[in-house]
Amino acid sequence: MCVCVRKPGYDSSLTDAQWAVVEPLLPRAHPSVGGRPRVHSRRLVVDTISYVLASGCAWRSAPRDLAPWTTAYRVFAAWTADGTWQRVRDVLRDRVRERDGRDPQPSAASLDSQSVKTSEGGERIGYDAGKRVRGRKRHVLVDTLGLILGVAVGSASVQDRPGARRILTGIRRAFPLPELVWADGGYVNSEDATLVDWARRQEKAEIVAVPRNADVAGFQVLPRRWVAERTFGWLTRCRRLTRDYERKTARAEAMIQFAMIRLMAARLADEHIEPRGPIETEAARRLAEDLKD
Known part of the structure; x- marks a missing residue:
């Protein structure tokens, strides 16, 4: 039994309503025989992880009135290793889809990548010559609402x-319904159809390229693909994700999953934490148009 007292939270802390959504899905600690009671509650530990994610600070710089950084990091690493973050993410995604009147199983998905700089050493670090970024590359597969179905982090040098x-390996087992996967030309190369053929044969999924307009310079909002771009925008509102600070890619993936958990918990608690502005208004309009198609 935890003997701690709930301490005041920060803007990054989960509200009571959000915690009520997440708490039943987290592992419960099993007290060891003859061991002392837990000093820090799971909520305080999660709030510490959330502070690091939202503020972008180093683990050692977490405020002293939260859980000790060593405790928070140990729990974060343990829940990464046992798949807790992924399980919680999947449960909350299904609930969000059901609340929006959709089938929990998505029927289409969007695939995109993002190259980000790394702050220091670690595994799988390379150079993306196209983006001129030394670091890692994040691949995300999202449904039509922008909710993450899968995430993979690797070297930026990997095409x-x-x-x-x-990221698509095993998608048919996890999500039986998706038949269409929208992606950019980097995934679908007319000179090399190996990936398209593999996805069609192995995963029964059709990868469809959404090409850029060569006559338009600079950034373009592309049909279907903008959903994944918006997800990257949501993620990088968390300062920890503007760069890749993790030494291990598994923990980099876990930070992304936890960011999505926070967003979905806020939605289920009717406390939206994503910003509202011209970009979000335009995204909502385009989503309504896509749903009519």
Whole structure:
């Protein structure tokens, strides 16, 4: 039994309503025989992880009135290793889809990648010559609401097609319904249809390229693909994700999953934490248009 007292939270802390959504899905600690009671509650530990994610600070710089950084990091690493973050993410995604009147199983998905700089050493660090970024590349597969179905982090030097194969492997077992996967030209190369053929044969999924307009310079909002771009925008509102600070890619993936958990918990608690502004208004309009198609 925990003997701690709930301490005042920060803006990054989960509200009572959000915690009520997340808490039943988290592992419960099993007290060891003859061991002392837990000093820090799971909620305080989660609030500490949330503070690090939202503020972008180092673990050692977490405020003293939260859980000790060593405790928070140990729990974060343990829940990464046993798949807790992924399980919680999947449960909350199904609930969000059901609340929006959708089938929990998505029928289409969008695939995209993002190259980010790393702050220091670690595994799988490379150079993306196209983006001129030394660091890692994040591949995300999202449904039509922008909720993450899968995430894979690897070296920035790895091309999009190997990253797509990694994230799409086993998609048919996890999500029986998706038949269409929208992606950019980096995933679908007319000179090399290996990935398209593999996805069609192995995962029964059709990868469809959404090409850019060569006559338009600069950033373009592309049909279908903008959903994944918006998800990257949601993620990088968390300062920890503007760069990759993790030494291990598994923990980099876990930070992304936890960011999505916070967002979905807020939605289920009717406390939206994503910003509202011209970009979000335009995204909502485009989503309504896509749903009519």
